[in-house]
Structure formats: C-alpha cells, structure tokens
Amino acid sequence: MTQIFGEPITRREDARLTTGRGRFLDDLGRHALAAAFVRSPHAHARVREIDVTAALDVEGLIGIYTYDDLDGPLAEPLPLLIPHPTLTAGRTAYPLANGIVRHVGEPIAMVVGTDRYVAEDVAGLIEVTYEPLPPVVGLTASRDGDLLVHDDLPDNVAAHLMQQTGDVDAELAAAPNTVTFTQTIERSASMPLEGRGVYARWDAQDDSLRVYSSTQTSTSVRAAIAAKLELSPGKVEVIAPDVGGGFGVKIVHPWPEELLIPWAARLLDREVKWVEDRREHFISSAHERGQIQDITAGYDDEGRLLALDVRIWHDHGAYTPYGIIVPIITSTQLLGPYKPRAYRCAIDSMYTNTVIVTPYRGAGRPQGCFAMERTMDRIADALGLDRAVVRERNLIQPDEFPYDQGLTFQDGRPLIYDSGDYPESLRMIRELVGWDDFETVRSQAAAEGRTVGIGMACYVEGTGVGPYEGGHVQVENSGRVLVSTGLTSQGQGHETVFAQIVAQELGVPLDDVVVTTGDTRRFGYAVGTFASRAAVMSGNAVALAARNVRAKALRIAADALECSVDDLDIIDGVVQVKGDPSAAMALSTVAVLSNPLRYAFDNAARAATQFAPRADPLRAPVDEDDEPGLENRDYYSPIRSTFASGMHSAVVEIDRDTCETKILRYAVVHDCGNLINPMIVEGQIHGGVAQGVGGALYEVMHYDEHGQLLNASFMDFLMPYATEIPHIETAHLQTPSPLNPLGIKGAGEAGVIPGSACLASAIEDALGVRISAMPVSPSDLFELLATDPERTRRGSR
Amino acid sequence: MSEQHRSVTLTVNGRTHQFDVPVRRLLSDAIRHDVGLTGTHVGCEHGVCGACTVLMDGRPVRSCLLFAVSADGAAITTVEGLAAADGTRHPVQQAFTECHALQCGFCTPGFLTTIAAALEDNSHPSEEQAEEIISGNLCRCTGYQNIKAAVLRAAELKRAAG
Ligand code: FES
Ligand code: FES
Numbered sequence: 001m002t003q004i005f006g007e008p009i010t011r012r013e014d015a016r017l018t019t020g021r022g023r024f025l026d027d028l029g030r031h032a033l034a035a036a037f038v039r040s041p042h043a044h045a046r047v048r049e050i051d052v053t054a055a056l057d058v059e060g061l062i063g064i065y066t067y068d069d070l071d072g073p074l075a076e077p078l079p080l081l082i083p084h085p086t087l088t089a090g091r092t093a094y095p096l097a098n099g100i101v102r103h104v105g106e107p108i109a110m111v112v113g114t115d116r117y118v119a120e121d122v123a124g125l126i127e128v129t130y131e132p133l134p135p136v137v138g139l140t141a142s143r144d145g146d147l148l149v150h151d152d153l154p155d156n157v158a159a160h161l162m163q164q165t166g167d168v169d170a171e172l173a174a175a176p177n178t179v180t181f182t183q184t185i186e187r188s189a190s191m192p193l194e195g196r197g198v199y200a201r202w203d204a205q206d207d208s209l210r211v212y213s214s215t216q217t218s219t220s221v222r223a224a225i226a227a228k229l230e231l232s233p234g235k236v237e238v239i240a241p242d243v244g245g246g247f248g249v250k251i252v253h254p255w256p257e258e259l260l261i262p263w264a265a266r267l268l269d270r271e272v273k274w275v276e277d278r279r280e281h282f283i284s285s286a287h288e289r290g291q292i293q294d295i296t297a298g299y300d301d302e303g304r305l306l307a308l309d310v311r312i313w314h315d316h317g318a319y320t321p322y323g324i325i326v327p328i329i330t331s332t333q334l335l336g337p338y339k340p341r342a343y344r345c346a347i348d349s350m351y352t353n354t355v356i357v358t359p360y361r362g363a364g365r366p367q368g369c370f371a372m373e374r375t376m377d378r379i380a381d382a383l384g385l386d387r388a389v390v391r392e393r394n395l396i397q398p399d400e401f402p403y404d405q406g407l408t409f410q411d412g413r414p415l416i417y418d419s420g421d422y423p424e425s426l427r428m429i430r431e432l433v434g435w436d437d438f439e440t441v442r443s444q445a446a447a448e449g450r451t452v453g454i455g456m457a458c459y460v461e462g463t464g465v466g467p468y469e470g471g472h473v474q475v476e477n478s479g480r481v482l483v484s485t486g487l488t489s490q491g492q493g494h495e496t497v498f499a500q501i502v503a504q505e506l507g508v509p510l511d512d513v514v515v516t517t518g519d520t521r522r523f524g525y526a527v528g529t530f531a532s533r534a535a536v537m538s539g540n541a542v543a544l545a546a547r548n549v550r551a552k553a554l555r556i557a558a559d560a561l562e563c564s565v566d567d568l569d570i571i572d573g574v575v576q577v578k579g580d581p582s583a584a585m586a587l588s589t590v591a592v593l594s595n596p597l598r599y600a601f602d603n604a605a606r607a608a609t610q611f612a613p614r615a616d617p618l619r620a621p622v623d624e625d626d627e628p629g630l631e632n633r634d635y636y637s638p639i640r641s642t643f644a645s646g647m648h649s650a651v652v653e654i655d656r657d658t659c660e661t662k663i664l665r666y667a668v669v670h671d672c673g674n675l676i677n678p679m680i681v682e683g684q685i686h687g688g689v690a691q692g693v694g695g696a697l698y699e700v701m702h703y704d705e706h707g708q709l710l711n712a713s714f715m716d717f718l719m720p721y722a723t724e725i726p727h728i729e730t731a732h733l734q735t736p737s738p739l740n741p742l743g744i745k746g747a748g749e750a751g752v753i754p755g756s757a758c759l760a761s762a763i764e765d766a767l768g769v770r771i772s773a774m775p776v777s778p779s780d781l782f783e784l785l786a787t788d789p790e791r792t793r794r795g796s797r
Numbered sequence: 798m799s800e801q802h803r804s805v806t807l808t809v810n811g812r813t814h815q816f817d818v819p820v821r822r823l824l825s826d827a828i829r830h831d832v833g834l835t836g837t838h839v840g841c842e843h844g845v846c847g848a849c850t851v852l853m854d855g856r857p858v859r860s861c862l863l864f865a866v867s868a869d870g871a872a873i874t875t876v877e878g879l880a881a882a883d884g885t886r887h888p889v890q891q892a893f894t895e896c897h898a899l900q901c902g903f904c905t906p907g908f909l910t911t912i913a914a915a916l917e918d919n920s921h922p923s924e925e926q927a928e929e930i931i932s933g934n935l936c937r938c939t940g941y942q943n944i945k946a947a948v949l950r951a952a953e954l955k956r957a958a959g
C-alpha cells in the first residue's frame with residue numbers, strides 16, 4: 001500500500017481556487033436582494049430617534065428595519081455563548097441597537113434593497129438622533145472606573161478570574177531574587193481577506209430555510225438561527241461555502257447579520273444577502289490581544305523560576321458574547337514549557353467602548369507567551385546568563401510526561417501536557433539559528449557598522465480541545481468514497497488531509513475520496529474550527545469511521561469470497577486475498593453487496609450478483625446489529641487537549657538612523673506530533689509567523705479618545721506585505737500524542753504565538769533598550785533610544 | 798431618485814459582453830455580478846489588497862478602483878481567462894499548486910493575474926524581483942514565502958513551455 005498519510009501531497013482544493021471556480025459567499029445568490037446596515041458613528045450614545053423619511057423615496061428600497069421590528073427571541077440580547085462561573089457580569093448586544101450603542105459600528109438599522117448600492121444609499125439617508133455619552137476607551141480608562149460602559153456595572157469588570165498552583169506568596173518571600181515589571185500588548189485582529197457574509201433563502205412551501213454563511217461553525221449557526229427564529233433545526237440548513245480565511249473571528253456566532261438576514265428572507269419571502277465591507281469588518285466584527293500585564297517573578301541564582309505572580313487587565317471591548325475564553329487561555333498557557341514551583345494569574349476582563357474582543361489565531365496565547373518569555377529574558381539579564389541557558393534550566397523534562405500543571409484549561413479539564421521533548425526542541429532551535437555562534441555574527445556586523453540582535457521564545461499550545469467532532473465515510477456503488485465532517489474549512493486544506501487519512505485507513509486511491517466540510521445537510525453534529533482542533537478532532541473522527549467501514553468491507557468480502565477476514569487486505573480500492581490477487585473484488589462491488597436491494601438497476605448491481613453469497617434462509621438479509629450500506633459514522637471525543645509545542649528564534653537588524661527593524665532570519669522548531677501533510681503544516685506555520693510579525697511590528701488598532709477607530713482600512717492598518725515577512729526556516733520534531741489514534745496535535749495557531757516575545761527579545765538584544773510594549777514601531781524605538789533609563793545600566797551595544 | 802445608466806462593452810476573456818450599468822458601478826462589481834465571473838475577488842474596495850486585480854489590455858489594474866463605464870471598450874482578462882483554450886492551466890496556476898502558494902484562496906486570483914502579467918515582461922525574475930512582483934498584494938494566510946517560490950516556479954514552467 002502506498003503511503004499517503006504523512007506525505008506532502010498537493011491540495012485538491014487548488015484546482016478550483018486557482019481557476020476562479022471557488023464559491024465564496026458573495027459568489028452565491030447573484031439575484032438576491034442586498035442588505036446594508038446603519039451603524040453607530042458614536043462609541044457610546046443613546047439612540048433617541050430614527051427618522052427614515054428622507055430615505056423612503058429611493059428607488060429599489062424594499063425595507064428598513066430597526067429594533068422595534070424585532071420580536072420573540074430575536075428581540076432578546078444575543079446569546080452569551082460560553083458562560084463561565086467567573087463571568088459574573090456577562091453582557092451581549094441586541095441584533096439591532098435597543099436604545100443604546102456601546103461602540104462605533106454597532107448596528108442600528110438594517111436596510112434591504114434591490115442591490116447593495118441602493119441599500120447603502122438608503123442607509124445614508126436615514127437620520128439617527130443620538131445623545132452622545134462619554135466613552136470608555138482603553139484599559140487604563142476602564143480600570144479607573146470613572147466612566148462606565150454598562151451603567152449597572154460600577155467597575156467595568158466583566159469577569160475576575162484566577163488560576164493558581166503552589167504558594168506564590170511564600171515562594172516569592174523566600175526567593176533569593178525577584179523582578180517586577182509591567183508590559184502591554186496592543187489590539188490586533190484576525191482580518192481575513194474575505195469579510196463575513198450571509199446569504200439566506202426561504203422556501204415558503206416547505207417552511208424551511210437555507211443559509212450560507214462565511215463562518216467557522218455552520219452547525220452552531222444553524223442551532224442559533226433555529227432558536228432565534230423559532231424554527232425546528234430540521235428546517236434549517238447552514239452551509240459554509242469556500243471561506244476566505246477566518247483566524248478566529250468567524251467562530252463567533254450568531255453575528256447579528258446571521259440572524260437578521262435569514263429573518264428578512266423569511267419575512268420578505270425573497271433571497272437576501274449581506275456581504276461585509278472592509279470598514280464594517282474593522283468596526284463591527286471583532287479584535288483581540290489588548291492586555292496590560294503586571295509581573296513579579298522570584299528566581300534562584302541559577303535562573304530557576306520559583307514563583308510567578310501575574311496580574312492582567314484584559315480589554316474585552318463592549319460585550320462578551322464569546323465569554324472569557326481569551327483570558328482563560330492566557331492564564332493557562334502562560335506557563336509554556338516551564339515548571340515554576342508556584343504560579344498565580346489574576347485577570348480582570350474589562351469592558352471598554354470598543355469593538356468586541358474574541359479569539360484571533362493564538363487566542364490569548366501570544367499574550368501569555370509574551371509574559372513568560374520576557375520574564376525568562378529578565379532573569380537572564382539580571383543574572384548575566386545566556387537566555388537559552390535560563391530557559392533550559394526551567395524546562396519540563398521528557399520523562400516528566402504526562403505533566404500536570406495543576407490548572408484548569410479552557411475545556412474545563414485539567415491542564416496536563418500529554419507529550420513533548422522540550423530540551424530537544426531547544427537544542428534544535430539553537431542549532432538551526434546558530435544561537436551559540438551569534439556573538440561572532442554580532443561582532444562582524446558591528447565591524448560593518450550594523451546593529452543586530454537575536455531573540456528566542458518558546459511556547460506550548462493546547463490543541464484539539466473537545467468536546468467532539470464526527471466523521472462520516474461512505475463507499476458509493478461507483479467506488480467513490482464520500483467523506484464528510486461537520487466542522488468548516490477556511491484554507492487549512494481539509495479536503496486534502498481528511499482524504500489522505502481516509503485513503504490510508506481504507507486502502508483506496510486518494511483520487512477516489514471526496515471530502516465535504518461545514519455543510520449541515522451532510523453532517524449535522526459538530527462544534528467548529530478553532531483552537532487548532534480540526535485535524536485532531538475531525539481527522540481522528542474520519543479515521544475511526546474509515547476503520548469501521550474497512551472492517552465492514554472485509555466482513556462482507558470474506559462472506560462473498562468464502563474466506564476469513566484475516567486473509568484479506570484492501571489495496572487500491574480492491575479487496576484481495578493476501579498472496580492471491582486473483583481472489584479479489586472491488587470495493588465498489590462490496591458496496592453493492594452491502595445493500596441487499598430488490599432491484600438491480602445498474603451495471604454495478606448486476607456485476608455484484610456473481611459475488612452475492614447464497615442467501616441463508618434462516619438469517620435476515622440485514623442482521624439485527626447491522627445496517628445496509630457500506631458507510632459509517634463515528635465520533636472522536638478526547639479526554640482532554642493534546643499539547644503541541646515549539647520554539648522560535650529571530651535575528652534582527654535595526655537601522656540606527658531610521659530605527660526600522662529588519663528581520664534577517666526567522667527560525668522555527670515545531671512539534672505537532674505526527675504530520676498528516678508536512679507541506680500543509682509548513683504553510684500553517686508560515687502564515688502564523690507572518691501574523692506574529694504583523695502583531696510584533698506593525699498592527700495596532702488606533703482608537704482616539706472618542707472611541708473612533710482611526711485606522712479602519714487597509715491603507716492605515718499595516719498588515720504585512722511580502723516585503724515585511726522574512727524567509728522562515730523550519731525544523732520539525734515529532735512526539736506523537738498518546739491521546740488519539742493518529743498521534744497528531746494541532747498546528748493552526750502555533751506560528752503566531754511566540755512572535756511578539758521573540759522579536760521583542762531580539763530587538764532588546766540589538767539595542768539594549770527595554771522593550772515592554774508591543775507592537776514596537778520605529779518611532780517607539782527612537783523614543784526608547786532617547787529615553788530608556790535602564791539602557792545605560794545594561795550598557796548599550 | 799433614479800440613476801443614470803450607460804451601455805458598456807467589455808471583452809472579458811475573449812468574449813464580448815454589452816450591458817447597461819449605472820454609471821457608478823465598479824468594474825469589480827460589473828465583472829462579478831453583471832458578467833457573472835466571480836473569480837475576481839473584492840477584499841477591501843479601496844485599492845490596497847490587490848485581490849480584485851484583473852488585466853486590462855494586458856496591464857494589471859485594480860478593478861475596485863475603476864468604474865465599469867471607464868473600462869468601456871477594454872479587453873479584460875480575469876483569473877478565469879488565464880488557462881489555455883484547451884483548459885491547460887497557466888504556468889502560474891500550476892506553480893501555485895506545486896508550491897502550496899494558497900490556503901483560503903481568496904487573495905489568489907489577484908496574485909495570479911499580477912504574476913501572469915509580470916512574467917510577460919520578465920521571463921527570468923530573480924528572487925528579489927519575485928518579491929517585488931507580489932509586493933502590492935495582501936495575503937493573510939500564507940506568509941508569502943510559498944508565493945515567492947511560485948513566481949520563480951511559474952517562470953520556470955513558462956520558459957519550459959516556450
Ligand atoms: S479589492 Fe481592490 S484592491 Fe482590495
Ligand atoms: S490564501 Fe488566504 S488570503 Fe491569501
């Protein structure tokens with residue numbers, strides 16, 4: 001059997017995506033009505049009046065809807081998706097503003113027109129009278145508590161959560177050395193190239209709804225629509241078509257538009273579509289990252305971390321529809337590959353009058369990594385030790401797995417690392433980047449008048465969180481193998497990797513396997529694509545289903561060929577007697593035999609009759625514990641997450657005149673267990689690193705004091721182009737996960753996690769200035785060089 | 798209020814289309830919704846991402862920054878028109894698959910048209926030139942490394958094809 005699993009097979013998605021035959025949301029519903037939204041220009045205001053008079057004469061106007069038009073569950077606040085005991089003051093918005101708006105971009109009215117141009121004309125003519133209220137912008141303002149985002153919450157605190165292990169106070173008191181510092185990390189956003197979008201078709205005769213949404217979770221969108229529009233879930237189909245990137249923002253659901261567009265389609269009995277424009281994406285989708293971190297660390301003279309005490313203020317924006325997943329992840333993943341004796345992390349999740357904060361690739365981990373890795377650098381700096389050596393002394397050792405960190409992870413399960421080899425990873429990254437020879441590089445550069453520095457950062461990433469995913473595998477009479485899973489795809493190549501898994505497990509040619517994801521018509525139960533979970537969850541689920549199909553195929557074939565199951569193998573889609581290829585039958589024939597029909601209506605059925613075992617008159621045609629068809633549905637539900645890990649190292653050069661940072665080298669050692677398709681994993685790393693670089697050097701959401709997002713366009717929000725992203729050198733370590741049948745771990749988010757920590761470390765090393773706020777721009781560096789009080793003490797390089 | 802309409806004639810991928818459009822209709826919308834070729838994508842509608850790039854009389858243009866009426870009479874090539882008449886994919890389309898230069902594929906049509914045009918001018922781009930060629934297009938998925946590799950590979954395939 002040729003090896004398919006683990007091979008860098010090119011993607012089957014590409015044939016359509018490179019020829020313009022992809023089907024993204026806005027490629028559908030060419031004749032649908034178009035929706036546009038009136039959104040708040042104020043960060044905080046009461047909505048006094050909505051006057052539509054001037055808008056009514058626009059040709060092509062179909063309808064204008066405000067909160068007053070909503071009823072039933074749709075008129076209630078949007079669901080708080082992930083409640084948590086510490087989220088004592090969770091707040092969500094209404095689909096359309098109910099008298100008050102809490103961030104610029106909050107939807108107030110929906111317009112439906114014959115096309116988008118018309119709908120926007122109408123939206124522009126609707127006059128809304130506001131009573132502006134003072135906005136709370138930024139974490140410091142929120143923490144001060146002088147002004148309130150929700151007037152019933154006197155401290156702007158949504159949640160106060162705490163994770164701890166060991167006795168931090170005692171360890172800190174006893175520690176020979178301590179260091180205390182504060183650092184901040186700015187807001188950024190997922191920013192997929194395709195924004196959100198929804199297209200709905202109501203079938204009045206059938207009382208049913210079909211909705212297409214550019215989402216990371218079609219099954220949950222379906223459940224939300226059914227609940228909010230009071231429809232039976234069986235009457236709602238949700239399909240994620242080709243999705244142009246997600247990176248977290250599209251896991252949030254239901255977005256107001258995901259309810260309002262289907263609602264309008266039913267109300268009007270017409271097809272309705274809404275496609276988010278770029279400005280809307282900036283001001284009314286979601287951001288992430290913003291935190292202030294106060295850190296105190298106690299360590300011994302060898303650099304071993306004894307106690308870590310972290311206090312974090314997390315900017316959650318105006319509402320908490322996705323709960324407090326991001327700060328929970330920060331607080332638990334902060335520990336990385338290390339094992340301090342005692343750890344405490346207290347986080348206040350704060351409301352501000354800005355766009356909501358929900359997971360963006362990395363989901364709180366980059367912040368945690370920034371806290372921990374900068375602590376390691378501080379310790380090394382204070383003790384005059386090599387930064388790699390300090391890390392080495394703190395690593396969990398290979399013989400300590402499974403390693404229990406003593407905390408509770410985002411899935412509510414204990415934070416137990418399943419496997420890994422961190423010392424080997426460190427050895428590999430040192431070798432890959434040439435860490436130990438860097439002083440030579442530095443002095444050579446210095447001789448040429450160039451300023452260079454090197455940095456490093458390590459992370460552990462909990463991936464493949466539960467509760468479950470399912471897979472369905474079916475062999476058609478044609479021999480074609482249909483595979484489906486409920487979770488969605490946004491560029492991860494699932495059609496290829498799931499096909500690889502099934503082809504390998506079943507023993508069929510890759511080309512015979514066709515994969516469908518994110519379509520509730522094909523698979524109704526799923527959780528969604530987030531937390532680097534798709535390959536682990538659905539990958540294992542389709543593997544299990546394929547194994548079951550294989551077993552059934554062998555059983556049926558053994559019956560027909562009158563041999564034992566153990567004598568059979570499936571090779572290239574043919575069930576054969578081992579060592580006797582003449583005794584064989586195609587899997588397609590087995591498929592026909594699996595379904596004892598009365599009717600032989602095609603050639604496949606006729607061909608199969610020669611194999612049909614003589615009917616045993618004492619046995620039912622379909623056994624009690626059997627079912628017709630060569631297909632199976634199975635689920636994978638892990639006991640807990642599996643933990644991937646990695647280490648990054650970067651070499652930077654800083655231009656002394658312009659203070660510009662150029663990344664000369666970027667090295668990645670990555671361990672996500674067994675690789676299904678190394679080419680795709682590598683691609684995931686590249687993309688993650690690029691987003692890490694963006695977050696470290698360029699991307700920030702510039703809110704002014706009025707809560708206006710000043711850079712809400714691609715012109716002003718500096719997403720990296722090819723010219724900003726370095727060549728990425730990668731090396732893979734593979735420590736299989738013992739938790740799942742395929743031994744795999746997630747890979748989607750890893751690349752982004754250590755970016756800020758790694759580059760801060762490198763820049764600090766180059767310039768000798770303390771970097772405690774990310775991203776760091778040339779102007780920031782210029783300021784720091786002029787003013788950093790610590791710089792002389794550490795001696796500038 | 799009723800809008801002013803004009804008739805436009807566009808030759809898209811060798812086929813001539815004549816239709817009435819409101820004068821403010823963007824070329825990107827006309828291609829996607831009037832002509833019905835949805836391979837051209839819109840990522841920003843303000844000229845920065847390059848996803849909407851099409852070739853107008855052989856030169857790459859951002860179709861979100863042009864009105865359909867201002868393209869009247871032009872010959873447009875979209876991503877759907879890159880392949881040969883017999884369906885053989887353009888070298889750059891092949892190279893994108895080989896080098897894994899796309900993930901979600903949303904930015905891809907803009908890269909493909911941009912690179913295809915650049916290779917007409919420069920059949921032997923250097924690594925720096927490969928970066929330069931794609932430096933005006935945004936991709937949020939790939940980190941560009943494989944796209945740069947695909948530019949070089951596409952040039953190689955194109956040279957081999959003659
Ligand atoms: S859509 Fe035209 S440049 Fe972005
Ligand atoms: S492949 Fe997704 S934006 Fe480029």
